[in-house]
Amino acid sequence: MASPAVVRTILRTPAALRPLLLRAPRAAYHEQHHDQATPYGDAERTILSHALAYVPAHGFTQEAITFGAKDAGYLDVSRNLFPKGTFDLVMYHLVTQRQGLKDRIQFPDETMGVGKKVRSLVIERLRANADAGVVWRWQEALGVMSLAENIPASLRELGLLSDEMWFLAGDTSVDGSWYTKRASLSGIYAATEVFQTTDQSTEFKDTEQFLDRRLEELRVTGSAVGNTMQWMGFQGGALMNMLRSKGVRI
Amino acid sequence: MASIASRTALAGPALPLKARITPLAFQLQARSRKSNGAKRTLASSAATPQDEAPPEHDSRPKKVLTKAQKQFLDSALRVNQAGELAATLIYTSQNPPIIKAHPHLRPLMKHMYDQEAGHFKTFNGLLAKHRIRPTAMYPVWYAASSLLGWSTGVMGREAAMACTEAVETEIGDHYNSQVRELLVWKKEAKDKGETLGPELEALLVDIRRIRDEELEHLDHAVEQDAKEANPYELLTGVIRAGCRGAIWVNTLWFLAAMHP
Numbered sequence: 001m002a003s004p005a006v007v008r009t010i011l012r013t014p015a016a017l018r019p020l021l022l023r024a025p026r027a028a029y030h031e032q033h034h035d036q037a038t039p040y041g042d043a044e045r046t047i048l049s050h051a052l053a054y055v056p057a058h059g060f061t062q063e064a065i066t067f068g069a070k071d072a073g074y075l076d077v078s079r080n081l082f083p084k085g086t087f088d089l090v091m092y093h094l095v096t097q098r099q100g101l102k103d104r105i106q107f108p109d110e111t112m113g114v115g116k117k118v119r120s121l122v123i124e125r126l127r128a129n130a131d132a133g134v135v136w137r138w139q140e141a142l143g144v145m146s147l148a149e150n151i152p153a154s155l156r157e158l159g160l161l162s163d164e165m166w167f168l169a170g171d172t173s174v175d176g177s178w179y180t181k182r183a184s185l186s187g188i189y190a191a192t193e194v195f196q197t198t199d200q201s202t203e204f205k206d207t208e209q210f211l212d213r214r215l216e217e218l219r220v221t222g223s224a225v226g227n228t229m230q231w232m233g234f235q236g237g238a239l240m241n242m243l244r245s246k247g248v249r250i
Numbered sequence: 251m252a253s254i255a256s257r258t259a260l261a262g263p264a265l266p267l268k269a270r271i272t273p274l275a276f277q278l279q280a281r282s283r284k285s286n287g288a289k290r291t292l293a294s295s296a297a298t299p300q301d302e303a304p305p306e307h308d309s310r311p312k313k314v315l316t317k318a319q320k321q322f323l324d325s326a327l328r329v330n331q332a333g334e335l336a337a338t339l340i341y342t343s344q345n346p347p348i349i350k351a352h353p354h355l356r357p358l359m360k361h362m363y364d365q366e367a368g369h370f371k372t373f374n375g376l377l378a379k380h381r382i383r384p385t386a387m388y389p390v391w392y393a394a395s396s397l398l399g400w401s402t403g404v405m406g407r408e409a410a411m412a413c414t415e416a417v418e419t420e421i422g423d424h425y426n427s428q429v430r431e432l433l434v435w436k437k438e439a440k441d442k443g444e445t446l447g448p449e450l451e452a453l454l455v456d457i458r459r460i461r462d463e464e465l466e467h468l469d470h471a472v473e474q475d476a477k478e479a480n481p482y483e484l485l486t487g488v489i490r491a492g493c494r495g496a497i498w499v500n501t502l503w504f505l506a507a508m509h510p
Contacts, residue, residue: 163381172378174331176388249347250404 006043007075040092044081046072048092056133060086060140087150090141091157097128098161102168104128115215117169122189122211125161126196126204138197162186188214312447313439324382326428329500331377332385333421334370336395340417341366343399344410352407358470365463372456385500398489409485411476416489418468424497425461429454
């Protein structure tokens with residue numbers, strides 16, 4: 001695992017080029033579990049997974065990465081594999097939790113509605129944060145994610161999580177609502193995650209109620225907009241038909 | 251038989267005389283020839299018999315697509331879905347004025363609409379199954395194609411058919427280029443000793459079938475006096491340019507082809 005040749009290769013490559021040492025992911029056409037190829041090589045994955053175990057005690061810091069590298073049998077200096085520092089650790093947690101979501105929760109009950117499934121998925125993902133022990137350190141992670149150079153990657157990851165949740169809930173719409181659904185769920189998930197970092201209730205009951213209120217707001221707004229658009233469509237169609245019945249050639 | 255042969259020989263035929271047989275004889279020959287596994291001699295992007303019958307057990311490994319190829323497929327299916335959305339909306343909004351003025355066209359319009367709706371359903375299913383993002387300009391295409399359908403419908407039967415003709419010409423070219431690309435991949439895979447895999451083979455069959463149905467609509471439109479439309483050159487020119495522009499917009503990375 002910690003062969004001298006591997007470490008020498010890592011140390012000899014300039015920091016900026018170390019990502020090129022990673023194996024490029026390859027996948028057949030759109031298998032059902034697409035995007036399973038993580039952008040992490042074996043060394044990175046080992047170090048980061050060990051480092052996550054140190055996060056509850058040390059937070060999302062370079063210390064955690066250093067302890068993780070030592071735990072995995074690498075040298076301290078292996079933390080140079082991660083040019084973005086703690087953000088790499090945060091992203092590793094986000095990516096592995098997103099990809100693990102489908103293994104954590106299944107829906108054997110076919111009668112469950114899409115809305116209920118989305119609620120279960122959000123709660124499960126938040127519980128995963130708790131199970132990994134990172135909830136009380138998550139504000140540090142949010143801080144790191146909000147740095148200017150990290151914002152695009154963070155938003156992209158949030159979008160991918162939202163897409164994953166809608167897919168696992170069984171949503172198959174591919175019209176304009178594809179975008180509105182993902183945007184709204186991203187917002188709700190982000191707000192609920194922030195709320196969870198200050199939630200002291202047992203089993204995060206307050207967080208669940210917060211989520212329920214947000215989902216209810218979304219439902220009410222969505223149906224209000226939808227009904228208004230439908231009413232406008234009916235009015236327009238009725239006007240056209242009335243004019244046609246009067247003989248106007250439209 | 252001999253007199254027919256001599257008459258046609260005077261007209262300067264390109265085929266040898268022994269090809270001048272009655273239709274029945276031709277059919278019988280063709281059927282016996284098929285059992286010998288004769289190859290087609292014309293090169294075309296239409297399906298060959300070998301393509302239509304998938305091998306029972308293909309032990310060759312499945313070709314692994316490169317990132318660029320996956321992005322091409324994503325983008326192609328996205329554009330196709332947008333195109334079929336536009337087609338269904340054009341027919342929906344053309345229908346009321348056309349049917350009012352020409353009630354006998356109801357079955358034809360219904361037939362063409364049903365085929366377009368089937369295409370739309372196919373591409374919707376493919377996008378949902380492979381988790382491909384639909385085009386971000388969905389509402390824009392919704393409004394634009396409804397407007398196009400309604401305005402050509404109001405202009406009259408010939409104009410509506412000219413619109414169909416123009417759109418179907420561009421769509422036919424578009425699908426042809428996609429089939430060509432997939433066939434290039436197929437050849438590359440075959441050279442390496444791999445196969446495209448059942449999904450891509452099915453996609454190839456689907457796109458060919460859809461292209462053939464679109465060209466059938468083109469033929470119907472021309473039959474219905476599309477060429478008699480009054481500002482024919484202007485109308486078809488504008489619509490064809492609009493279609494090409496729409497397809498081009500859908501390939502812009504920041505609008506619709508952007509990888510999510």
